[in-house]
Amino acid sequence: AQSVAQPEDQVNVAEGNPLTVKCTYSVSGNPYLFWYVQYPNRGLQFLLKYITGDNLVKGSYGFEAEFNKSQTSFHLKKPSALVSDSALYFCAVRDMKSSYKLIFGSGTRLLVRP
Amino acid sequence: DTGVSQDPRHKITKRGQNVTFRCDPISEHNRLYWYRQTLGQGPEFLTYFQNEAQLEKSRLLSDRFSAERPKGSFSTLEIQRTEQGDSAMYLCASSLATLQFDEQFFGPGTRLTVL
Numbered sequence: 001a002q003s004v005a006q007p008e009d010q011v012n013v014a015e016g017n018p019l020t021v022k023c024t025y026s027v028s029g030n031p032y033l034f035w036y037v038q039y040p041n042r043g044l045q046f047l048l049k050y051i052t053g054d055n056l057v058k059g060s061y062g063f064e065a066e067f068n069k070s071q072t073s074f075h076l077k078k079p080s081a082l083v084s085d086s087a088l089y090f091c092a093v094r095d096m097k098s099s100y101k102l103i104f105g106s107g108t109r110l111l112v113r114p
Numbered sequence: 115d116t117g118v119s120q121d122p123r124h125k126i127t128k129r130g131q132n133v134t135f136r137c138d139p140i141s142e143h144n145r146l147y148w149y150r151q152t153l154g155q156g157p158e159f160l161t162y163f164q165n166e167a168q169l170e171k172s173r174l175l176s177d178r179f180s181a182e183r184p185k186g187s188f189s190t191l192e193i194q195r196t197e198q199g200d201s202a203m204y205l206c207a208s209s210l211a212t213l214q215f216d217e218q219f220f221g222p223g224t225r226l227t228v229l
């Protein structure tokens with residue numbers, strides 16, 4: 001069965017410091033991997049995706065993510081956090097072979113303190 | 115605004131009542147998805163359409179739930195005989211199928227509260 005795990009309910013960082021939000025996945029075939037961000041009372045906004053190719057993917061607002069097949073991970077990173085990055089972040093996976101639906105993790109709340 | 119829109123944004127109803135939500139996808143998108151998100155959880159897939167055909171339904175979609183996309187454009191999600199456990203945010207997403215992948219764009223959601 002497909003699944004996504006986000007082991008941290010919350011990540012706290014100081015503004016200007018690097019941040020990492022962790023994600024691991026399980027699929028039967030090759031994965032499509034996504035990160036979305038959710039601000040209060042708003043829908044999910046797409047940040048970045050991994051389909052194939054370079055393991056380091058760059059996305060919106062200075063975020064990037066690294067695909068690691070051996071560790072089945074897709075951690076979200078940013079070199080220098082902003083207070084405005086504070087939000088709820090979701091990792092999602094789609095199994096290329098079986099379905100178009102996205103399987104989401106439970107989310108990680110990122111809190112960037114000034 | 116050319117994004118995915120959903121109506122209403124909020125709905126409060128009494129247990130046992132029927133409710134219907136509407137989703138208008140991005141105009142050229144041929145795939146439309148419904149997800150449900152409860153507090154503290156990630157969105158869970160409910161169903162999806164390609165054009166007007168409903169191609170996949172989750173086991174979460176009990177027989178009290180029905181979704182339609184009659185002309186391959188907007189979609190409705192109806193919940194009959196609502197229960198308190200139906201309280202959640204209902205998210206709609208749309209995508210344009212390509213040979214490689216389809217990126218899903220989400221609407222703002224409809225928050226349902228069942229009293």
